[in-house]
Amino acid sequence: MKASANDELVFLPLGGSNEIGMNFNLYGFGPAHDRKWIVVDLGVTFGDQTTPGVEIILPDPTFIEEHAKDILGIVLTHAHEDHIGAVAWLWPRLKAPLYATPFTAFLLREKLREAGLLGEVSITEVPLSGTITLGPFELTLITLTHSIPEPNGLAIRTPLGTILHTGDWKIDPDPLTGPATDEAAIRRLGDEGVLAMVCDSTNVFVDGEAGSEARVRETLNALIGELKGKVAAACFASNVARMDSIIRAAEANGRRVCLVGRSMIRMSQAARSVGLLEGIAPFVSDAEAGRFPPSGILYLCTGSQGEPRAALFRVADGAHPHVKLGQGDACVFSSRIIPGNEIPIRNLQNKLADRGVRLYTERDHPGIHVSGHPCRDELKRMYQWARPRIAVPTHGERRHLLEHAALARDLQVPQTIAPRNGDMVRLAPGLPEVIDEVPAGRLYVDAGVVTPENGDALRERRHAAANGMLTVSIAIDGRGRTVGGPDVRALGLPADEDYPLTEVLTDLAREAEGALARLSPEDREYDNSVESALARSLKKAAFRLWKRRPVVEATVLRV
Numbered sequence: 086m087k088a089s090a091n092d093e094l095v096f097l098p099l100g101g102s103n104e105i106g107m108n109f110n111l112y113g114f115g116p117a118h119d120r121k122w123i124v125v126d127l128g129v130t131f132g133d134q135t136t137p138g139v140e141i142i143l144p145d146p147t148f149i150e151e152h153a154k155d156i157l158g159i160v161l162t163h164a165h166e167d168h169i170g171a172v173a174w175l176w177p178r179l180k181a182p183l184y185a186t187p188f189t190a191f192l193l194r195e196k197l198r199e200a201g202l203l204g205e206v207s208i209t210e211v212p213l214s215g216t217i218t219l220g221p222f223e224l225t226l227i228t229l230t231h232s233i234p235e236p237n238g239l240a241i242r243t244p245l246g247t248i249l250h251t252g253d254w255k256i257d258p259d260p261l262t263g264p265a266t267d268e269a270a271i272r273r274l275g276d277e278g279v280l281a282m283v284c285d286s287t288n289v290f291v292d293g294e295a296g297s298e299a300r301v302r303e304t305l306n307a308l309i310g311e312l313k314g315k316v317a318a319a320c321f322a323s324n325v326a327r328m329d330s331i332i333r334a335a336e337a338n339g340r341r342v343c344l345v346g347r348s349m350i351r352m353s354q355a356a357r358s359v360g361l362l363e364g365i366a367p368f369v370s371d372a373e374a375g376r377f378p379p380s381g382i383l384y385l386c387t388g389s390q391g392e393p394r395a396a397l398f399r400v401a402d403g404a405h406p407h408v409k410l411g412q413g414d415a416c417v418f419s420s421r422i423i424p425g426n427e428i429p430i431r432n433l434q435n436k437l438a439d440r441g442v443r444l445y446t447e448r449d450h451p452g453i454h455v456s457g458h459p460c461r462d463e464l465k466r467m468y469q470w471a472r473p474r475i476a477v478p479t480h481g482e483r484r485h486l487l488e489h490a491a492l493a494r495d496l497q498v499p500q501t502i503a504p505r506n507g508d509m510v511r512l513a514p515g516l517p518e519v520i521d522e523v524p525a526g527r528l529y530v531d532a533g534v535v536t537p538e539n540g541d542a543l544r545e546r547r548h549a550a551a552n553g554m555l556t557v558s559i560a561i562d563g564r565g566r567t568v569g570g571p572d573v574r575a576l577g578l579p580a581d582e583d584y585p586l587t588e589v590l591t592d593l594a595r596e597a598e599g600a601l602a603r604l605s606p607e608d609r610e611y612d613n614s615v616e617s618a619l620a621r622s623l624k625k626a627a628f629r630l631w632k633r634r635p636v637v638e639a640t641v642l643r644v
């Protein structure tokens with residue numbers, strides 16, 4: 086296929102550029118009025134203290150939803166949540182076929198089954214190093230190494246040039262669960278000519294190399310060999326190589342393994358579906374594990390980030406029905422602190438320490454964890470192999486992307502461009518340039534409902550959390566006379582001995598009564614005007630009393 090005069094090749098990130106998480110990348114080909122699109126990855130990010138009650142955050146697909154019929158396919162590079170977590174939420178709005186390698190496809194099917202979508206969605210399993218042809222895009226998977234089985238980069242060939250979309254990667258010569266980085270394929274692509282490389286920026290501030298899983302295995306083996314009581318180990322369930330290392334270290338030291346946490350069990354099934362985790366002893370159930378001597382058991386737990394509903398937190402809280410840890414036991418954190426999780430992790434570790442559990446983390450025991458993302462030396466090697474004309478940093482916050490662009494310039498890459506979510510970058514023809522800005526934002530999953538970013542419900546929750554709440558209710562008869570109330574109640578507002586809350590509320594009720602008395606007989610006939618008069622008086626009084634603006638709810642009942 087040849088390009089026509091008006092054809093353009095564009096890259097459009099709708100998530101994952103200027104943030105780590107929520108990857109949602111689009112490539113478009115064709116004239117501006119008739120582009121065909123492919124989507125690479127469709128991930129989530131997670132809520133934090135600033136989004137109370139919101140655990141899952143999705144990229145806003147509005148722009149591409151309007152072109153849904155022109156989406157030729159959704160290709161998933163690997164099975165991390167920041168790359169596939171939004172598929173079940175957003176697929177109904179995009180409705181394009183999915184492409185993934187077997188391990189990723191296994192986990193996708195699980196998600197779609199839970200969402201009741203499995204029957205509707207077409208998932209094509211692509212083998213490692215396989216190819217996918219989608220209209221003008223010809224994709225070849227390139228095997229990389231990362232912190233999950235089957236991480237793939239994509240060589241995307243188009244009539245206007247080839248893009249290397251790296252996905253998440255590092256260069257691990259000995260990744261333990263699968264082949265090493267396919268350096269030869271990347272070099273061949275470099276020889277053929279790479280127009281642009283869209284590349285992971287996560288560790289651009291870290292010198293050297295991320296380090297190999299094989300070294301982690303040795304370190305864990307030695308550490309677990311020294312431990313005497315019960316051992317709990319926490320890692321990301323998706324890091325099957327790490328899971329495998331911990332299991333083998335346990336077995337080498339005479340311990341059986343008990344998986345604790347739903348995602349550990351699900352990931353072990355996904356791993357087995359592609360031939361991983363072979364040749365190990367059967368897992369012990371948590372109910373049976375208690376019958377083993379302390380030095381004969383290792384609990385492999387979810388919850389390394391301090392998630393309050395995960396297994397390790399329940400163990401730390403003494404709330405797990407079967408797994409108990411105490412004096413003489415150990416907990417090994419084979420994981421890093423994801424930025425933003427410092428407080429929950431510290432909370433978890435304090436709880437464990439309080440029970441007498443010794444803690445082992447990468448800070449005091451270097452080598453029990455390595456990152457899955459490329460450090461500077463690995464980035465340099467990738468640029469030497471692929472030799473792109475344009476560097477497009479992605480998978481990073483602003484500072485990561487700009488540092489990555491600077492590194493690429495130092496490496497003599499002729500052009501660099503670091504787009505933000507919503508920036509449509511024309512990669513060819515001509516020099517790379519942002520040619521359009523399209524809407525890009527976030528959607529919050531709030532109690533199972535997909536809502537706009539900072540929608541009313543969350544805004545009100547935040548407001549109430551910081552300022553408290555007052556309610557006032559009153560019953561009025563047909564002639565506009567008060568027959569009950571006003572009754573004022575408070576939530577989350579402080580009082581002291583000198584002026585107890587009961588008195589405060591009585592005084593507030595009196596203020597409300599006064600406000601009502603000042604209303605004209607006509608206004609008293611309308612619920613709205615009565616409610617706003619009551620609310621106004623309480624807001625004023627609340628500000629006088631607390632210097633705060635609580636949420637105020639006024640209700641009129643006609644009797």
Ligand SMILES: [Zn+2]
Pocket residue numbers: 163165168231253
């Ligand atoms: Zn990843």
Ligand SMILES: [Zn+2]
Pocket residue numbers: 106108165167168253480
């Ligand atoms: Zn990622």
